[in-house]
Amino acid sequence: MERIKKGALWVFCEVQENQLLPVGLQLLGRAKTLAEESNRPLYAVVLGKISKDSVKLLHASGAHEVICSVGSAFDEKLEQPYADSLIRLSEQFEPDILLVGATPFGRAFAPRVAAALGTGLTADCTELSIDAESGLLLQTRPAFGGNMMATIRTATSRPQMATVRPGVLPLPEPMEVSDREPITIEDDGQIGLVKLLKETAISRGADISQSKIIVAAGRGIGQKKNLKLVQALADKLGGQVGASRPLVDMGFCPYSSQIGQTGYSVAPDLLICCGISGAVQHLAGIGGAKTVIAINTDPKAPIFAVADYKIVGDCVSVLEHLLKALDEN
Amino acid sequence: MKIIVCMKQVPAAATASIDPLTKTIVRTGRNAVTNPFDLYALQTALDIKSGVGGSVTAITMGIPAAQKVLQDAISRGADDGAILSDRAFAGADTLATSYALSLGINKLGGADLIVCGKMAVDGDTAQIGPELAQHLGISHVSDVSEILEMAPDHLVVRRVWDDVEQELYLPLPALITVAKGQNLPQLPTIPGMLRGRAAQIPTFTAEDLQADIARxxxxxxxxxxxxxxxxxxxxxxxxxxxxxxxxxGQLVQIIREVLHGAD
Structure with a gap:
């Protein structure tokens, strides 16, 4: 226990099906720099048992120590046991900073921790840095629907807490490290009142928010049958289909594919927008896209303002030609 | 069952456009609406009420004009509403907001079930529900997409998280946050709108709630x-x-370069 120093930088690393989620490693990669800049120890915090390889990967990703809290309460991913455990750990070891991946689970339980500790929590950050003067964590997130960015700090209460969006920080290159034991803490916390009756894995593939290549359709796609072209292009490129809200509202596409403020935020390497005009709410969800190709009949469509490449024309016809051209290559 | 629904007034985004010079949202000013996610929360509460009986109270915190969302809620079927309004509440982040809401809910005598929208579209934090549950010391389930079973003392709910779907037994009292798309919010009825207009909506100040001003x-x-x-x-x-x-042909080249560069 004396290996755990107070005032450290903690990264909560979420486990799914015995695998570490990438967002925890992405956070460790950035936190390593933050820890060096501010001279804080960096700990990866895991609730539940993980494999030796996973522990090693956490060390290799920058964690000085891996804190592994084990107990039967973590067998099921529910808000209360996870929050309660992190509350207890935080009260005991007083981290200065606590970072959590902004997965649905992270965003569901981390607020309970912040409320219990009476501290601030900045949601869904896209950038973190240390203020050279004060040593405080600067937490940057999209605000007002993604048209502005806001930098936020938690001046006096501790820990300084933030959830960070998956996929916006790069995965760190693993360092050469030797095998080291994690710090294991037995947690006899209770599972809480909510009972998990049934859990089903959904085979709808990776979430659109994690997708590296997205072909997205909007109203300009016209008829529902034209979505086949969008799907065909996505399949060909190894990507996923996204949709603007009107298509989801019309029942053309499932909500799981909705991009925008009331849908998912995406950060793909390549985003091809077919017949999307680019309403403010939609643009709010695509700020993280690296290369944007937009096809729309209206030369004044706002989507072109955020595009790298534009084609003014009918997306259905462009898609047909593009699919043909890809076949020929 | 006593149900309280948390609601928020947000700037209407449907009419928003981006100022080409400042790249900020052009706020038309006159438009403020009920946070769209909260309408799903309200509908969930109304559905549960019609299933097991009870009452639905809408609560909000905001400037006096925000009581419009409560009138809206009543016009859609809520029984009554209460607004927390005080200069002392202004500028609250999620911790201070959820603290004030917890006092407001206690002032109303607590609830068997508290329903929140998944998030508010102006803040995008999705934190009020879970923080509120923690302040009240009750269980919560985030991102509920369907109510599978309702009874006076418990709910069975379904939620979908990325690639996993959970069915959960939730004893009451508890709080749920409701994902979009689980129901179709009813439109206000004309008698409802008249009721909403006529409703006497109590305002609670920080003093009424005996709030710790420092929080x-x-x-x-x-x-x-x-x-x-x-x-x-x-x-x-x-x-x-x-x-x-x-x-x-050019697109094929561009796509090839992008995908090659990303590897």
Whole structure:
């Protein structure tokens, strides 16, 4: 226990099906720099048992120590046991900073921790840095629907807490490290009142928010049958289909594919927008896209303002030609 | 069952456009609406009420004009509403907001079930529900997409998280946050609208709630915005010209370069 120093930088690393989620490693990669800049120890915090390889990967990703809290309460991913455990750990070891991946689970339980500790929590950050003067964590997130960015700090209460969006920080290159034991803490916390009756894995593939290549359709796609072209292009490129809200509202596409403020935020390497005009709410969800190709009949469509490449024309016809051209290559 | 629904007034985004110079949302001012996610929360509460009986009370915190969302809620079927309004509440972050809401709910005598929208579209934090549950010391389930079973003392709910679907037994009292798309919010009825207009909606001040002022509003908010800025803007988009076959050919090149560069 004396290996755990107070005032450290903690990264909560979420486990799914015995695998570490990438967002925890992405956070460790950035936190390593933050820890060096501010001279804080960096700990990866895991609730539940993980494999030796996973522990090693956490060390290799920058964690000085891996804190592994084990107990039967973590067998099921529910808000209360996870929050309660992190509350207890935080009260005991007083981290200065606590970072959590902004997965649905992270965003569901981390607020309970912040409320219990009476501290601030900045949601869904896209950038973190240390203020050279004060040593405080600067937490940057999209605000007002993604048209502005806001930098936020938690001046006096501790820990300084933030959830960070998956996929916006790069995965760190693993360092050469030797095998080291994690710090294991037995947690006899209770599972809480909510009972998990049934859990089903959904085979709808990776979430659109994690997708590296997205072909997205909007109203300009016209008829529902034209979505086949969008799907065909996505399949060909190894990507996923996204949709603007009107298509989801019309029942053309499932909500799981909705991009925008009331849908998912995406950060793909390549985003091809077919017949999307680019309403403010939609643009709010695509700020993280690296290369944007937009096809729309209206030369004044706002989507072109955020595009790298534009084609003014009918997306259905462009898609047909593009699919043909890809076949020929 | 006594149900309380938390609601928020937000700027209407449907009419919003981006100012080409400042790249900020042009606020039309006159438009403020009920947070769309909260309408799903309200509908969930109304559905549960019609299933097991009870009452639905809408609560909000905001400027006096925000009581419009409560009138809206009543016009859609809520029994009554209450607004927390006080200068001391202004500038609250999620910690201070959820603290004030917890006092408001206690002032109303507590609830068997509290329903919140998944998030508010102006703040996008999705934190009020879970923080409120923690302040009240009750269980919560986030992102509920369907109520599978309702009874006076418990709910069975379904939620979908990325690639997993859970069915959960939730004893009451408890709080749920409701995902979009689980129901179709009813439109206000004309008798409902008349009821909403006529409703006597109580206002609770910080003093009424015996709130610790140091935990309210800006003063009680641990997070501080140190600066806001416009995200870096992309350069002018490069136009791909030519006939459709030529455009397709250029697109193939661009896609190839992007995918190659990303590896």
């Amino acid at each position: 309210c509003g800006l003063k009680g908010s641990p997070t501080q915005v140190v600066r806001t800025f416009t995200p870096p803007v992309r350069g002018e988009a490069q136009t791909i010209d030519g006939n459709e076959a030529q455009q397709a």
